[in-house]
Amino acid sequence: LKVSTGCHSYQEFVTKLPSGLVIASLENYSPASRIGVFVKAGCRYESLENQGVTHLLRLAANLTTKGASAFRICRGVEAVGGSLGVTSSRENMMYSVDCLRDHIDTVMEYLINVTTAPEFRPWEVSDLTPRVRVDKALAAQNPQVGVIEALHEAAYKNALSNSLFCPDYMVGHVNADHMHNFIENNFTSARMALVGLGVDHRVLKQVGEQFLNIRSGVGATGSKAQYRGGEVREHNGSSLVHSAVVSEGAAVGTDEAMAFSVLQHILGAGPHIKRGSNSTSKLTQGIAKATADPFDASAFNANYSDSGLFGIYTISQSAAAGDVINAAIGQVKAAAGGVSEADLTCAKTQLKAEYLMSLESSEGLLDAMGSQALAGGTYHTPEAVLQKIDSVSATSVANAAKKFVLGKKSMASSGNLIKTPFVDEI
């Protein structure tokens, strides 16, 4: 073990226990510590019988456990000024606690309780139903959420097609048994990672060995995501049309994924200056020639462990939707023909900046460490990632764009779809 004396050194430690649990820590000399338990238990691991169970699990993070009642968890975490939260994506669930360095033992106890020994008392689980409804209502306020969920449903046959939110028919019908079974099958040591910022690695290792090996093994293996390429259209009264057109992209960690990320920044990955002209975004420049109405367009890039999605996401006025989408696709086709060195360098710089800025906050850093620990059991330093970004060549970016142009497309649209083309008309 490397212990720093005098000059502060920021050394990451990663250990893999025999049970399969990965432990990673970074001493960042911050007064506040943050610990996360990452589990490969996202909504892709839901089966057809228990759709929505991960949504309930997200909401059940504060319920009674074998060691502490719900009330005690809430008050206990509040008493030390910490916070306990849970985030889940399609692949992973992340339970995290943060508090001042001195009180880390208290909150760590609650964290371990929540992740390994929840009781899911039937009345507490049924009391979650109104919260599920509130979550869904809030998500419905945001058209992007609907389009992205629909996009995944259209693009995949299984696993990744599952929604992050509980489907309507399961609201009120996900019970404690579903949740216990899901935990038994998915919250196993080999699929978990314990990550800490500002915590001693030996402490984490001890906690991992003693408490996080209750369920050993790999649990139920998830199914491989099968891309199918479909279309979902939601016609409603909104005057703004949100539309996403994608085709299969690259899996996380591959060189191709890096090329797709660079391509995403060439095309435009969101504005860099508020109310600016977005001059570095090829999509924005191209679409501005096709329509005078307000619009927004960015490249959509998602990477999962065995698949990915890449394409464009456009928001346009309903009458101009067809023009906007076709102009956007045209820009990607142009990129497939070749990208200039200037654009490539600009995009690489933007990608590097975005990556480094995401590591600036402790949530972002914990998330990055945890996802990497789960995916590969190692941690890639920012320098290594920057080198990978630099090594992306113009040909690999052009090939990535070609893959999109030639691949089978999936599409999801919502709004007044009168002028929105179908996926085979693009």
Place this chain on the structure above:
Amino acid sequence: MASRAPAATGRLLLGFRKWYYNAAGFNKIGLMRDDTIHEDSDVKEALRRLPERVYNDRMFRLKRAIDLSMKHTILPKEQWTKYGEDVRYLEPYLKEVIRERKEMEEWSKK
């Protein structure tokens, strides 16, 4: 009430308890002890937590007892609740509710 007897006078106390149970009389209209418990806020919360089958059985027994009381009759002797059959179904839930309430009160005192 009837759960803290020393083992020494076991048989005598058991006989007394059975006599008291039958003298109380609610078993003659088919009720169990937990059906007759006074419904304060703790009991209401514990009832809310009962599993569906247990709750439905309780409702049936209460309905039957109300019906008998309206007709001013009692059940035939074979159908009276026996002392051995009387299950304290509400007790674990009630204990948990009271424990949680006490925990909340402890925390509020701090």
